[in-house]
Amino acid sequence: MSDRDTFNSTWPMIREELMSFVREYSLGDEVNTHILNMFEHSIPGGKMNRALFVIETVKILKGRALTESEYEEASVLGWCVEILQAFFLVADDVMDQSITRRGQPCWYRMPGIGLDAINDSFILENVIYALIKKHFAGKPYYVDLLEIFLKISFRTELGQLMDLTSTPKDMQLDLSRFTEERHTNIVVYKTAFYSFYLPVCIGILCAEVKLAKAGWDIVEKMCIEIGKFFQIQDDYLDCYGDPETIGKIGTDIEDAKCSWMVVKALQLCSPEDRKMLDACYGKKDSENVKKVKELYGKLDLSKVYHEYEDASHAELMEMMKGIEGFPVEVFMYLIKKIYHRTK
Template structure:
């Protein structure tokens, strides 16, 4: 198991209260601590404004879809977004209207995660997620989950249009559109390599390229871009800064999730979703790391056993991972990704937006989640 290290975040105006070992500013506490209370209210208020959803049954289904994986989950991306917004908003007053807008973004960015869960669980034929049956396994769902996901995506955009206008609305929707596009392309490319069963294609170079699409933009870059959009500071220059600096630590999120899946299959961590990467032969960071550090005999055994649901074969793969100590390789991976991140930050010009100072604070928050496998960044997708 990795060291359970908590690193304190240092940003402006932090109060003396903590949340899971992290210091939070008054604004972050206001927006994040009330998440489970205001989320359903925003859903209800938004549904009331959608006139064509006129039957109580349809309204109830959309509400149930929106809340199923979202209520009770730690809104990590919302946390990243609020951190970015506050760091970029040092001179402006934050009134009730702005707090509401922040709550809307936290609500919708977490709904995007639920949207991806619907698709991912269908593709993986998963049984449980967050300690409950997967959405598509509910009695009245099945393949309707595809339609539910499409409705969810459109509803997210409608909530944004109800609460934002003009350039700010356009910029926020543009970020979400990029999330849908890049993540879907990355998901397809990962699946294509996985299904090929050509383990020569399991390279860290390919993993990084696909991870940037599948995970990096959504998990790290998009919350920062949303913070910029809310401050009317999203432009080509600020976009390029986030796109470049956020790449490797964004890929680290996917590495972390893949490691969690392995610990789940190994039986040393309960994440509320059974690990399935080994059974499905996934092009994961764990499998790629193994293949780049094994000998020819270990690779032969891997090829004979990977991608099978046979418990004995799954057990043999776990034994192979233990032989090369993938957990230790994760620590090296984390250090490498953060070294690249820090080098990019050090080269930022003094007037960069976001600034080097912001990225250093953001690094501490990412360390909190990526250092300890009990601090789950996201349930795997």
């Protein structure tokens, strides 16, 4: 059984615990059924990499295979990260008016859901803390767990705000706002902190390893750099990835996202090409999307991306050579999971 399958086999136990938090209030079958369907639709079914990062971090730090109770604790924290991801995605899909997620219609597009999905996202966020309380209230790092989840949630929400306000709703699209600095800030805050830094941090807490400030600084720096690498991959796959493989239909061009692809295009294009981008980027119709993608082809952004991917990977490998006070195997695991990924 693969690591992912082993982790997924714990879902029925987690689902039952989540539903027990709901049933505690005796609100009836209608509420229970709605929430169960929402949990099943929104939480399982992804790549589960964030959860596996938690478990592998604990395993590497302990230097051995985990006992059954240790694995259960690490897997609960892994599910907490996956539920946090579900909370962000359910809300994000509403804001972006996305169509599919993980190969199925977004939750808000399911029959009878619509904007009720916003309230469902709040429920997802709250059950994280119920799970943490149930399993870790007696642990010496309980408060640290609460603080890291709250801190990273806030940072991610700030990143989402930067993403949303890249194109203010009451203004005409201004591509001069799509700078490399803005894109980096969005990537770090919206993706890197919760996708890489959070799983490693809670893995460290779960393993009950004491780190000096220098060690925590190394963890943050490496996780942020890996997170940047990951999101630029995501931006590329939104344009060139197979929807059947990545599990969603890419809409960064239609949604006028401050994506790495358009940032690079703005850096490389001619004044004439820039006029076309200004006219076509952010338009919903397929003809304008096609013109933007044709420009990406003309600028050979696929080659630019693959050169970036190899250079970034080499840079990460070089950064690890000087690390002391924290096992580089944790970072190697993260990088191996995402290097040359196709989904």
